[in-house]
Amino acid sequence: MENSVNKTTILSSFGMFLDGYQLTVIAFAVILIQNYIPLSSLEYGLIIASVIIGAIIGTIMVGYISDLFGRRRIYLSTLIFFIIFDLISVFSVNFIMLFISRVFLGIVLGAEYPVANSYIAEVTPDEKRGFYLAMATVFFSIGSISSAIVAIFMFPLGNLGWRLMLALAVIPAIIVEFMRFSLPESKMWEQKKEKTKFFQMFSKKYYKNIVIAALIWFLYDIVAYGLSLTLPTILKLGHFVTNVDNAIVTTFFLIIGIISGIFVMMKVDKYGRKGIQITGFIFMAALFLVLPHFYYLAGIITIVSFLELFNAFDGATVGIIPAEVTVTEFRGTSYGFSSMMGKIGAVIGVIAMSLLIHGKNYFNAYYFLAAIMAVAILLTLLLPETKKIVLK
Numbered sequence: 001m002e003n004s005v006n007k008t009t010i011l012s013s014f015g016m017f018l019d020g021y022q023l024t025v026i027a028f029a030v031i032l033i034q035n036y037i038p039l040s041s042l043e044y045g046l047i048i049a050s051v052i053i054g055a056i057i058g059t060i061m062v063g064y065i066s067d068l069f070g071r072r073r074i075y076l077s078t079l080i081f082f083i084i085f086d087l088i089s090v091f092s093v094n095f096i097m098l099f100i101s102r103v104f105l106g107i108v109l110g111a112e113y114p115v116a117n118s119y120i121a122e123v124t125p126d127e128k129r130g131f132y133l134a135m136a137t138v139f140f141s142i143g144s145i146s147s148a149i150v151a152i153f154m155f156p157l158g159n160l161g162w163r164l165m166l167a168l169a170v171i172p173a174i175i176v177e178f179m180r181f182s183l184p185e186s187k188m189w190e191q192k193k194e195k196t197k198f199f200q201m202f203s204k205k206y207y208k209n210i211v212i213a214a215l216i217w218f219l220y221d222i223v224a225y226g227l228s229l230t231l232p233t234i235l236k237l238g239h240f241v242t243n244v245d246n247a248i249v250t251t252f253f254l255i256i257g258i259i260s261g262i263f264v265m266m267k268v269d270k271y272g273r274k275g276i277q278i279t280g281f282i283f284m285a286a287l288f289l290v291l292p293h294f295y296y297l298a299g300i301i302t303i304v305s306f307l308e309l310f311n312a313f314d315g316a317t318v319g320i321i322p323a324e325v326t327v328t329e330f331r332g333t334s335y336g337f338s339s340m341m342g343k344i345g346a347v348i349g350v351i352a353m354s355l356l357i358h359g360k361n362y363f364n365a366y367y368f369l370a371a372i373m374a375v376a377i378l379l380t381l382l383l384p385e386t387k388k389i390v391l392k
Contacts, residue, residue, distance in 0.1 A: 025165045025169075037095055047095070051106035059339035113319075117335055126391065186328075264317075268320065276316070327391070
């Protein structure tokens with residue numbers, strides 16, 4: 001039984017791997033892309049944020065569709081479209097072609113969030129549900145670190161290098177697409193009695209916790225994506241490192257995030273979601289306040305290392321709680337709403353940080369990120385602890 005659950009969770013979480021890969025690899029690829037495709041500061045930020053922009057559409061739209069037609073059917077189609085749009089982005093020759101193809105890629109990857117996490121929540125035992133939902137976050141981190149490692153070897157190849165960075169994700173996508181045919185449908189979804197109506201998630205009984213969880217995800221992603229997806233550019237503009245060293249440093253940060261994520265995965269069912277989430281937010285807020293005072297290579301590496309450590313706390317819990325404060329009847333829809341809010345926050349974070357760092361306004365940006373974390377702490381206090389909730 002446990003082996004079956006592990007297999008199901010791994011295949012379900014693979015979309016998170018691809019999302020982590022594509023979101024992180026573009027932060028490296030765009031450094032090369034701008035040498036071959038002219039980009040303004042705004043276009044630079046839009047290329048980085050393109051997948052996230054698409055995910056805003058995919059999460060809410062496909063989350064609702066999965067409530068209507070089932071989780072498995074969605075699983076068997078998303079990776080096919082991923083392969084198509086990824087290959088189009090690889091052969092892009094201008095900003096418009098690259099941007100649009102990656103927006104559509106984002107729609108596909110965004111679809112994976114509500115479907116994967118709804119499915120995992122519904123097929124795993126209650127006492128280990130947090131463990132398996134947190135595993136999806138670890139897969140995101142593994143995807144991110146894979147992209148950094150790939151970038152190390154692709155940077156010297158110039159125009160071919162950035163195209164290969166984007167293309168290599170197609171290989172595991174093909175393999176997992178065939179393996180997903182073995183996944184069964186969620187029994188909880190099969191047993192639901194009523195047809196899902198889109199706005200049911202805002203009914204009096206459920207809307208409060210669903211909206212608060214979504215707002216927290218929105219705030220968290222402003223911070224997490226705003227920093228992580230612009231960090232390679234920050235290091236490059238500050239002349240702190242070479243391109244290859246940039247990828248090596250980022251790999252180091254991501255290793256810390258994976259280790260921390262595994263720790264959270266092992267402990268989240270024991271200690272609960274709220275305590276872990278609040279701890280992460282508190283330390284991240286404090287670290288952002290001190291980062292401007294350590295703005296040299298050793299200082300940045302030290303502070304960002306601790307940021308990655310505590311970022312993994314929140315990265316897991318903001319993805320767990322939305323699956324647990326809702327019901328199977330509209331879990332895909334409400335999770336898609338939370339994920340959509342997160343992606344909107346991510347776009348704001350990436351574009352705002354891109355404009356700020358090109359304008360040399362680093363320090364005010366970090367103080368702003370600290371303030372956002374403070375608000376997220378207050379909102380978390382309003383949520384129930386969900387570790388013992390029996391899903392319906």
